[in-house]
Amino acid sequence: MIIAVDGPAASGKGTLAAGLARHYQLPHLDTGLLYRAVGWALRDEPDGPDFEAKAIAAAQRLDAAHLGNLEALTSANTGILASRVAVIGEVRVAMRQYQREFARQPGGAVLDGRDIGTVICPDADAKLFIVADSKVRMERRARQLELRGLPVDRYALYHQIEERDARDMANPHGGFYKADDAHLLDTTLLDIEASLRAAIAIVDGTMARKAGL
Ligand code: CDP
Numbered sequence: 001m002i003i004a005v006d007g008p009a010a011s012g013k014g015t016l017a018a019g020l021a022r023h024y025q026l027p028h029l030d031t032g033l034l035y036r037a038v039g040w041a042l043r044d045e046p047d048g049p050d051f052e053a054k055a056i057a058a059a060q061r062l063d064a065a066h067l068g069n070l071e072a073l074t075s076a077n078t079g080i081l082a083s084r085v086a087v088i089g090e091v092r093v094a095m096r097q098y099q100r101e102f103a104r105q106p107g108g109a110v111l112d113g114r115d116i117g118t119v120i121c122p123d124a125d126a127k128l129f130i131v132a133d134s135k136v137r138m139e140r141r142a143r144q145l146e147l148r149g150l151p152v153d154r155y156a157l158y159h160q161i162e163e164r165d166a167r168d169m170a171n172p173h174g175g176f177y178k179a180d181d182a183h184l185l186d187t188t189l190l191d192i193e194a195s196l197r198a199a200i201a202i203v204d205g206t207m208a209r210k211a212g213l
Pocket residue numbers: 007008009010011014031032033035036079082083084086112113114115116164168
């Protein structure tokens with residue numbers, strides 16, 4: 001069973017995908033971490049003339065099994081760098097095969113990102129597209145950072161999320177939209193437990209329909 005979970009920044013897709021993976025006992029891949037790792041590799045030269053060539057080289061040699069420093073990867077600045085490398089077509093191509101192989105392992109998998117239901121796994125058994133109001137998303141990300149003891153400038157964070165969403169939506173190599181057969185889940189008013197319950201109901205319903213039950 002392959003479950004695809006897509007949606008914009010801080011919509012809750014990672015938490016939801018991890019919960020679904022636990023519930024159905026499937027491995028989980030947060031594909032955003034792959035783009036973040038490539039972005040992080042370019043942290044010292046974000047405006048260099050070779051940005052694109054270096055991003056492609058970093059994507060081609062990325063060892064996805066050893067993503068390393070999660071703390072640094074999940075910072076807001078790395079998120080911005082990730083969205084800049086994500087608009088480079090060859091970066092996306094370099095990481096496609098790893099994601100597809102992960103999805104096709106025996107028993108299946110849960111993948112979350114932006115283009116899982118559209119590009120990586122268009123034949124996924126169940127697809128969810130997670131959305132939430134942008135101020136709520138900013139507040140969730142702010143609390144996540146504060147829990148780690150990091151200082152948060154909510155104004156700057158809101159604009160970083162907006163900048164990233166805008167670049168992602170305009171990505172010419174994307175697939176950053178809701179697949180026709182994806183189920184829309186708005187988590188604005190839902191806590192983590194309620195989102196997970198709703199997602200499980202959607203997945204169970206989809207699987208039952210496919211099995212002709
Ligand atoms: O967790 P959050 O939604 O804030 O970000 P993420 O999922 O870690 O993704 C970081 C950036 O990587 C996104 O803003 C996208 O630009 C890019 N990305 C992508 O292009 N394709 C994916 N499947 C996942 C992430």
